[in-house]
Amino acid sequence: MKILTLSTSGERCGIAAYNTELAEAMRSDGLTVDIHPIDSTAVRTLPERELSAYFKPFLARLEAYDALIIQHEYGLFGAQHSLVAAQRVFARVLAAVAASGKPTVVVFHAEPRTSTRLLSRKRMYWERTRRLINANPQISILVHGDEALAQYVDAGLKRASLWTTRHPLQTIRPVAPARSNGTVTLTIFGFVATYKGYDEAVAALALLPERFRLLVAGGAHPGNVGDDTLARLMAANDPRIEVTGWIDEQDVGAVMARTDIVLAPYHPDGPPGSGAITWAIRHGRPVIASETISFREIQREAGCFAMVAPLDPQALADAILKLADDEAEKARLVEAGFAYARSHSWEGLARRVVDRLGGAGVGEPREGVSPRIDEEVSG
Structure with missing residues (x-):
C-alpha cells in the first residue's frame, strides 16, 4: 500500500x-x-x-x-x-x-x-x-x-x-536524574503559550520556598504571534526562572535529567492532546496536570498524574510541595506512566x-x- x-x-x-x-x-x-x-x-x-x-x-x-x-x-x-x-x-x-x-x-x-x-x-x-x-x-x-x-x-x-x-507515546526511555544540589526543578515543555498555564506556574512559584525553580523548556510558536507569554517571562528577569528556548528531540533527555517534576497546568480551553506530556511519561518523570478533559481521561485509565484544578496557583503550589517530598508517590506515578506508554504505542x-x-x-x-x-x- x-x-x-x-x-x-x-x-x-x-x-x-x-x-x-x-x-x-x-x-x-x-x-x-x-x-x-x-x-x-x-x-x-x-x-x-x-x-x-x-x-x-x-x-x-x-x-x-x-x-x-x-x-x-x-x-x-x-x-x-x-x-x-x-x-x-x-x-x-x-x-x-x-x-x-x-x-x-x-x-x-x-x-x-x-x-x-x-x-x-x-x-x-x-x-x-x-x-x-x-x-x-x-x-x-x-x-x-x-x-x-x-x-x-x-x-x-x-x-x-x-x-x-x-x-x-514513543518507546520508554528512562533518564537518570542529575546529581541534586538541593533545588527542585519544575519543568514545562513545548511551545510557550498562555493555555499551558505559565501565569499560574509563575504565581505558584512565588508561593514556594527558594529551593524551587521553574524551567521553561521551549520557545514561542511561530504561528501564534499574538501570544506574549514568552516575552513576559523574559522581561520578568526572575532568577528562579530559566528559559532554554526551543529544544530539539535529541536535547530532551538532558533537560529531563535536570527535571524533578513536569508541570502541565493547562487551561480548559487548550487543545485536546499534549505531545510534551508524552516526553515526561516515557522519560520517567512525575507529572502534575490540570483537570482538563484530556488529562482526566488519561488519569481515569492510568492514574499517572497528580491532578490539580486549572487556573489555581495555590492548588498548584500545594500539589508541588506535597509531591516533591513524597518519593514513593513519585515512583508510583512514573511506573503508572510506563504502563500507559506500553498500551499506547x-x-x-x-x-x-x-x-x-x-x-x-x-x-x-x-x-x-x-x-x-x-x-x-x-x-
Missing part, C-alpha cells in the same frame, strides 16, 4: 512530529509512506484568496497513491486568516479528496467549530464538511479521547465515521490506521466528478 500524508513536516510543530512518528511506524511495517508538506511559513504569507490554490499540488498527487492521511488543525488551512477561511479551504480540499475515492483518515487535532446562527458562514462550511464525511464511507475521522468523540457526534458526524485513540496506532485504510477499500473517482479544488463545494 502506498500512502500519502498531508501535514507540516520538518518544522518545530507538534503536528509535524505526530505525522512523522506515525509515518515511521507504518514504514517499519513495510508500507510506502510519503509526506506532502504544508509549509506553514509560506502559507502565512499568502493572501486569503490564494489559500485554496496552495493545496492543488497535493491533489495532483492523489492518483499515484492507494490511501491518504490528512492532519487537520485550523491553522494549517487558514494560517493567520479567519476560522471561516480555514473551514472553507478544508471543505474544498475534502471535496476533492472525496471525489478521488481514495480511502482517507483525517486526524482532527482540535474540537469542531460551528455556530448556531442560521446564516453563519462558519456553520455553512462545517455543514459542507460534515455532509462530505457522512456521505463518503471511505473517509474516517480520528480524534483523541472520548470527549472529542462526543463533541464531533454532537456536531453532526455519524458515529460510524469516527474512531478514537489516545496520543501515542505509535506502532499500535499505525496498525489501526492501516486497518482503517485497507478496510475501506481502494476507491475510484465518482463518475463525472474530478478531484478539483477550484470548484465550490455544493451545500
